[in-house]
Amino acid sequence: MSNVPPPQHGHRVAAVRNAFLHAWKGYRAFAFGHDEISPVTNGTNDSWGGFGVTLVDALDTMYIMGLFHEDDASENDSADRSGKSNQNSDANEFYRDVKAHVQSIDWSRRNYDASFFESSIRYLGGLLSIHQLTGEPLFLAKAVELGDRLLPAFNSPTGIPFSIVNLQTGSARNPAWNGGNSILSELGSVQLEFKQLSTLSGNPNYGHASQKVMDHLAAMPTNGLFPVYINPASGAGASDLVSFGGLGDSFYEYLLKQYILSGGEDQQALQLYVSAVDAMKTSLIGVNVDGRKFLGEMKGGRLTGGFDHLVCYVPGMLALGTIFIEDRHSDLELAIDLLETCISLYKDQPTGLGPERVEFNFRSDASSAAAPYTIKSSRYLLRPETIESLFILYRVTGNMRYQDIGWEIFQSLERYCRTPAAYSGLRDVTSPASPHDNSMQSFFLAETLKYLFLLFSDTSVLSLEDFVFTTEAHPFRFHATGTSNNE
Ligand code: DMJ
Numbered sequence: 001m002s003n004v005p006p007p008q009h010g011h012r013v014a015a016v017r018n019a020f021l022h023a024w025k026g027y028r029a030f031a032f033g034h035d036e037i038s039p040v041t042n043g044t045n046d047s048w049g050g051f052g053v054t055l056v057d058a059l060d061t062m063y064i065m066g067l068f069h070e071d072d073a074s075e076n077d078s079a080d081r082s083g084k085s086n087q088n089s090d091a092n093e094f095y096r097d098v099k100a101h102v103q104s105i106d107w108s109r110r111n112y113d114a115s116f117f118e119s120s121i122r123y124l125g126g127l128l129s130i131h132q133l134t135g136e137p138l139f140l141a142k143a144v145e146l147g148d149r150l151l152p153a154f155n156s157p158t159g160i161p162f163s164i165v166n167l168q169t170g171s172a173r174n175p176a177w178n179g180g181n182s183i184l185s186e187l188g189s190v191q192l193e194f195k196q197l198s199t200l201s202g203n204p205n206y207g208h209a210s211q212k213v214m215d216h217l218a219a220m221p222t223n224g225l226f227p228v229y230i231n232p233a234s235g236a237g238a239s240d241l242v243s244f245g246g247l248g249d250s251f252y253e254y255l256l257k258q259y260i261l262s263g264g265e266d267q268q269a270l271q272l273y274v275s276a277v278d279a280m281k282t283s284l285i286g287v288n289v290d291g292r293k294f295l296g297e298m299k300g301g302r303l304t305g306g307f308d309h310l311v312c313y314v315p316g317m318l319a320l321g322t323i324f325i326e327d328r329h330s331d332l333e334l335a336i337d338l339l340e341t342c343i344s345l346y347k348d349q350p351t352g353l354g355p356e357r358v359e360f361n362f363r364s365d366a367s368s369a370a371a372p373y374t375i376k377s378s379r380y381l382l383r384p385e386t387i388e389s390l391f392i393l394y395r396v397t398g399n400m401r402y403q404d405i406g407w408e409i410f411q412s413l414e415r416y417c418r419t420p421a422a423y424s425g426l427r428d429v430t431s432p433a434s435p436h437d438n439s440m441q442s443f444f445l446a447e448t449l450k451y452l453f454l455l456f457s458d459t460s461v462l463s464l465e466d467f468v469f470t471t472e473a474h475p476f477r478f479h480a481t482g483t484s485n486n487e
Contacts (some may be wrong), residue, residue: 039439041417053122064133099138107143116172120193121444124150129476191210252316288360307341309383359376
């Protein structure tokens with residue numbers, strides 16, 4: 001169980017750990033085994049099949065925070081990892097609870113149309129990561145069961161996966177609302193999970209299915225950027241929208257991360273990543289009327305100022321790329337500039353939390369009195385992307401200002417999002433009196449609090465040189481073979 005060095009125990013690390021415990025205790029008290037707690041009404045939400053997505057998604061965060069240990073963990077080991085010598089019995093209780101729940105999951109127990117993408121990144125990624133960290137066979141066994149239930153999503157004429165797969169019957173389809181097309185961020189952001197499942201299970205089928213998608217994409221005629229919809233029957237692009245935000249986002253992240261996970265062997269992924277970033281720099285970067293650099297969207301061949309909170313993962317991606325790929329120094333400059341824009345969107349709001357979507361005003365014909373941006377959605381869903389980039393930029397540059405900004409954001413979370421039971425998203429970041437939205441998505445524990453914890457921890461904890469983080473912040477060790485913690 002000594003796979004990850006113990007975190008530092010500074011007050012910021014302790015505060016984030018306490019925040020996690022607060023949220024977890026609320027979930028355990030009011031919603032254990034359900035997908036989510038409704039953090040204002042103390043109710044439950046089962047939007048993700050009712051398999052306990054909050055629990056599964058949060059397993060590796062618990063592990064990294066030292067909240068549970070293998071049954072045979074010694075008291076000393078517990079003290080080292082948690083910083084509290086009386087934590088051992090509690091810690092084992094955590095571990096017993098979550099293992100018993102995972103053991104009880106039956107993916108096919110009901111006729112459930114699952115989101116292929118969300119099931120892959122939250123459940124499958126979470127199980128693979130905690131298996132690799134702990135070596136516990138149960139987590140891999142459950143991942144294999146789920147992988148087998150998800151595989152039929154790839155059964156299209158081209159191998160491009162459908163968005164929805166029924167975990168009981170195996171029937172797969174796309175919903176009518178997007179014209180029967182598949183979504184780029186979904187079809188292209190499951191490869192880490194499926195390739196890792198093959199590596200850890202020894203069954204190549206999962207990785208092959210996800211690689212077939214990459215082969216198809218690599219053969220498409222593009223300038224490096226891809227339309228957000230692809231038709232799974234014809235294999236052709238089916239949209240004039242190009243975006244690093246919603247519908248596109250993590251596809252680009254996974255180009256780089258497949259290259260990293262392969263230990264530098266996946267040249268196809270590398271070429272696709274480099275082409276995409278080069279094209280992005282040429283065609284999607286703008287400067288708004290008050291001088292902020294932004295990464296916009298291409299709609300019908302025209303740059304727009306649309307900018308989702310989701311885009312704020314890009315600074316981290318670009319910075320990460322510079323430590324694995326030679327001659328990408330200008331990517332780091334762009335990463336720093338884009339992160340400043342994301343930070344500014346937080347600092348501009350009275351709550352200190354960033355909005356879900358803005359539209360930057362940038363055209364030369366914009367009046368000088370134009371506002372720097374228009375808020376299109378003022379919600380804050382407890383999303384991680386800005387904190388994720390702060391973490392990676394801190395690791396890559398060593399600039400401690402990123403830690404200070406993360407601490408300010410954490411204090412805003414405490415002030416505006418904490419409820420008696422857990423944490424809730426906000427309906428309006430522009431108002432200190434914003435109502436809560438009564439939702440705590442599983443990525444708050446899987447990503448937002450994990451990245452905050454890592455931002456304040458020693459840089460040796462889950463080193464970027466050893467682990468690659470999935471789009472749901474699940475750390476996968478590179479060159480994984482079998483249960484690599486035994487390496
Ligand atoms: C998470 O599920 C993942 O980070 C995904 O890639 C995007 N959406 C959420 C977080 O915002």
